[in-house]
Amino acid sequence: xLSFIGRRASHSIISVMGLLALVFFLxxxxxxxxxxxxxxxxxxxxxxxFAKLHGFDQPVYWQFLQYLRDLLSLDFGESVRQNxxxxxxxxxxxxxxxxLAVVAxxxxxxxxxxxxxxxxxxxxxxxxxxxxxxxxxxxxAPDFWVAIVxxxxxxxxxxxxxxxxxxxxxxxxxxxxxxxxxxxxxxxQVVRGAMLGAxxxxxxxxxxxxxxxxxxxIFGHALRNSLLPVITVAGDLTSGLINGAVIVETVFGWPGIxxxxxxxxxxxxxxxxxxxxxVTATAIFILNICIDLLxxxxxxxxxx
Amino acid sequence: xxxxxxETSVSASPGNARVVFNCLKRDxxxxxxxxxxxxxxxxxxxxxxxIGDTAAKLGLRxxxxxxxxxxxxxxxxxxxxxxxxxxxxxxxxGAQNTLGIALAAVVFSMLTGxxxxxxxxxxxxxxxxxxxxxxxxxxxxxxxxLALIVLYTLGPSISxxxxxxxxxxxxxxxxxxxxxVLELRERMFVSAxxxxxxxxxxxxxxxxxxxxxxxxxTIAAIDFATVILAESSLSFLGLxxxxxxxxxxxxxxxxxxxxxxxxxxxxxxxxxxLLTTLSLNLLSSWARTMAxxxxxxxxxxxxxxxx
Numbered sequence: 180x181l182s183f184i185g186r187r188a189s190h191s192i193i194s195v196m197g198l199l200a201l202v203f204f205l206x207x208x209x210x211x212x213x214x215x216x217x218x219x220x221x222x223x224x225x226x227x228x229f230a231k232l233h234g235f236d237q238p239v240y241w242q243f244l245q246y247l248r249d250l251l252s253l254d255f256g257e258s259v260r261q262n263x264x265x266x267x268x269x270x271x272x273x274x275x276x277x278x279l280a281v282v283a284x285x286x287x288x289x290x291x292x293x294x295x296x297x298x299x300x301x302x303x304x305x306x307x308x309x310x311x312x313x314x315x316x317x318x319x320a321p322d323f324w325v326a327i328v329x330x331x332x333x334x335x336x337x338x339x340x341x342x343x344x345x346x347x348x349x350x351x352x353x354x355x356x357x358x359x360x361x362x363x364x365x366x367x368q369v370v371r372g373a374m375l376g377a378x379x380x381x382x383x384x385x386x387x388x389x390x391x392x393x394x395x396x397i398f399g400h401a402l403r404n405s406l407l408p409v410i411t412v413a414g415d416l417t418s419g420l421i422n423g424a425v426i427v428e429t430v431f432g433w434p435g436i437x438x439x440x441x442x443x444x445x446x447x448x449x450x451x452x453x454x455x456x457x458v459t460a461t462a463i464f465i466l467n468i469c470i471d472l473l474x475x476x477x478x479x480x481x482x483x
Numbered sequence: 484x485x486x487x488x489x490e491t492s493v494s495a496s497p498g499n500a501r502v503v504f505n506c507l508k509r510d511x512x513x514x515x516x517x518x519x520x521x522x523x524x525x526x527x528x529x530x531x532x533x534i535g536d537t538a539a540k541l542g543l544r545x546x547x548x549x550x551x552x553x554x555x556x557x558x559x560x561x562x563x564x565x566x567x568x569x570x571x572x573x574x575x576x577g578a579q580n581t582l583g584i585a586l587a588a589v590v591f592s593m594l595t596g597x598x599x600x601x602x603x604x605x606x607x608x609x610x611x612x613x614x615x616x617x618x619x620x621x622x623x624x625x626x627x628x629l630a631l632i633v634l635y636t637l638g639p640s641i642s643x644x645x646x647x648x649x650x651x652x653x654x655x656x657x658x659x660x661x662x663x664v665l666e667l668r669e670r671m672f673v674s675a676x677x678x679x680x681x682x683x684x685x686x687x688x689x690x691x692x693x694x695x696x697x698x699x700x701t702i703a704a705i706d707f708a709t710v711i712l713a714e715s716s717l718s719f720l721g722l723x724x725x726x727x728x729x730x731x732x733x734x735x736x737x738x739x740x741x742x743x744x745x746x747x748x749x750x751x752x753x754x755x756x757l758l759t760t761l762s763l764n765l766l767s768s769w770a771r772t773m774a775x776x777x778x779x780x781x782x783x784x785x786x787x788x789x790x
Contacts, residue, residue, distance in 0.1 A: 188553075193616075194616075194619055194620050194623050197616065197620040198620050198624055200621070201620065202632055205632055205633060205636045206632065206636065207634045252716075258586075270515060292683070308512075308722070309769070311512075312512060315761060315764045315765055315768065316757070316761055317756060318764060319708060319712075319760035319761040319763075319764050320757050320760075320761075321712055321715050321719075321732070321753055321756045321757060321760075323715075323716060323718070323719045323732075323736075323753075324735055324752075324756065324757065325733065325747070325748055325756075327739060327742065327753070328750065328753070331742050331746050331750075335742060368768075370785050418623075418625060418761025419625060421625035421627075421628065422625045422626060422627035422716070423629070425625075425627055425628065425631075425720070426627075426716055426719070426720070429720065437628075440628060440631075441631065441720065444631055444632060445635070446637050452632070456624075456628070457541075459624075459625065459628070460623065460624060463624070463625075464623070465625060469510065
């Protein structure tokens with residue numbers, strides 16, 4: 180078990196390093212930040228001094244080696260815009276996104292398990308067809324548009340919810356709802372598919388022959404065996420949730436890591452871009468390892 | 484693989500084509516989706532020449548014209564935007580970019596991913612490893628963020644948008660192709676070709692690639708909707724398509740500032756995206772059920788099934 184975690188961690192570290200290298204060189208290609216941060220009429224000397232201060236005057240590969248050296252001593256660079264440690268900026272925003280993601284993912288998984296199982300238990304029924312249509316719509320809806328329409332209806336027309344920002348629990352409703360759409364839609368499809376397969380298997384007949392109640396058969400027997408594919412997809416969706424978070428945070432002005440990254444990219448705040456990527460990638464890799472361990476818990480046949 | 488194979492073999496003979504059509508007609512949702520996509524395709528291909536440049540013509544008198552009135556002609560039925568341009572006309576013209584970019588990105592990623600997957604699956608040299616590791620890196624990171632970074636580096640333009648969208652989808656085709664090649668290369672016909680002296684390139688191109696293609700086409704069909712959504716997200720964030728060109732996603736972004744007094748500017752293009760991706764997903768889910776022998780009866784004997 181420990182050796183498995185160690186192996187996975189070393190693989191992950193290689194991937195993260197590759198990603199960092201990719202982003203490092205890509206962001207350096209976007210141009211010199213000094214043209215964006217210094218006033219237009221600043222002298223060539225001032226520009227040179229700025230470049231020297233942040234190390235932009237060195238060749239790119241040398242900057243990268245220096246960046247790696249600093250990483251080893253846990254120095255993640257300074258945010259040019261905010262004049263403080265880039266990692267502090269990223270770690271300040273990350274919990275905001277994490278809170279959104281965890282709540283959205285837990286709610287949509289729980290809801291999808293119940294709704295998908297019930298739909299699969301009576302395939303072809305009205306409930307099943309409504310669920311299929313609703314879940315496919317959820318998976319197909321452009322999230323930025325749903326967010327806008329949500330604001331239009333609930334914030335502008337009825338003035339029930341705030342348009343954007345954080346604060347009261349009311350601020351959570353729209354972002355969570357928009358973030359839930361896609362995972363919920365896709366998960367319902369997966370749960371329904373897996374349950375259809377499970378409910379057709381012989382042990383369900385046995386359970387029925389024993390005289391178990393329908394609820395017990397669906398949730399006690401079939402669902403447990405359908406959980407593995409659901410968890411795989413849920414894991415993929417969680418890392419994809421960052422995509423949704425970028426949109427949701429932009430539309431609702433949520434001070435999370437997605438918005439931070441977009442702002443940092445546009446402002447050419449390289450150190451912050453790298454730190455946000457480091458934080459997100461690490462979180463995703465930890466999540467993936469947790470999912471692999473969860474497999475072993477759910478399916479005793481799997482051993483690491 | 485079985486999905487598209489049985490699909491194509493079913494629709495190949497004329498008698499079976501009618502069976503498939505009848506099944507499609509029974510599933511009302513899938514039938515509606517097919518009709519919507521048909522109309523959309525016709526409108527996209529034939530619409531823009533008919534409309535001409537009304538979609539770009541400014542009309543100060545029709546500024547923020549509300550929808551559902553025929554007073555200014557049928558093109559203004561869905562209202563007009565802040566510069567008085569008819570939204571319906573812009574939707575039709577915007578469809579060309581929206582669907583064209585998605586189609587180009589899907590084809591590009593399928594071809595590149597397929598070729599790289601063939602190499603990674605058949606060759607055991609070092610570059611096979613490199614290809615896989617790079618694909619792992621791309622897969623392990625949220626696609627939208629990666630696209631944002633690359634797009635900001637390259638600068639937003641239609642061709643760059645296509646490249647970026649393709650880049651984030653390539654690993655999916657690559658992995659599938661590689662997995663299939665690993666299985667196919669052990670088959671008898673490959674050994675036979677090898678023993679007859681065929682070169683690796685010939686084996687891959689003539690014998691293995693045709694076997695992988697149906698799978699890739701299936702994935703591409705499902706991927707199309709995802710790519711439309713990804714493109715509109717990028718354009719919505721302002722890093723995708725740039726004016727004067729526009730897509731549905733960019734139209735939603737344009738109307739965002741006028742929500743309180745002119746909701747229709749961003750509502751209709753978003754609805755168009757939703758209906759298109761929903762239709763694509765409905766159809767592909769229907770095709771999957773059709774292709775699955777265990778589920779197929781649900782579509783064929785819908786009348787007899789207890790409802």
